[in-house]
Amino acid sequence: MSQAHYFDTPQGRRIAYHKTEGQGPCIVFCGGLKSDMEGTKAVHLEAWARDRGLAFLRFDYSGHGESSGAFEDGCIGDWHEDTLAILEAVTEGPLCVVGSSMGGWQALLLARAIPRRIKGLVTIAAAPDFTEDGYWANFTDAQKA
DSSP: OOOOEEEEOTTSOEEEEEEEOOEEEEEEEEOOTTOOTTSHHHHHHHHHHHHTTEEEEEEOOTTSTTSSSOGGGOOHHHHHHHHHHHHHHHOOSOEEEEEETHHHHHHHHHHHHSTTTEEEEEEESOOTTHIIIIIGGGOOHHHHO
16 A cells, blocks of 8 residues: 655645545545544545546545544534645646445535536435434433534
8 A cells, every 4th residue: 555645735634645646536535523434435436436537535634543632623614625725736627526324424515515516426424414313313402502
C-alpha cells in the first residue's frame, strides 16, 4: 500500500489522502463517522477503480485516521469543509461521489455545494439524519438545554 499524502486546508487542518490517477469522472469515497480511508469499502473500491483505469480519491476527515486533530473537536460542518478543500486541491472536473453512512451525508452536502461537478452519487446506508434520530431524540431536557 502506498504512503498517504497530506494537504493543509485553509482552516489549518491536515488531511491525509490517497489518490489514484486515471480517467474521470474521479470516484471519491467519503467514509463514515469514526471510519478512516483504510476501511474495507474504500480500499476495495479503489482497487476496482485502479483495475479499470479510473481516477479515485479516498481521504480521512480531520480527527479521523491519519488526518490531524481530535475527533471530539470536529463536527459535520468541519468535515464538509475538509471534503470541499481536498476536492478543490487534488481533483478537477467531474466527480462520482460514493458516501458510506455519515459519508452519505457528506455526499449530499457536496451535491448541494458543487452540483455542476457531481456526475454520479452513490450512498451506502446513508445517515443524513443520524444526529436527530440517533442522538437528539434520546437526550434529556437538561442535555438539550
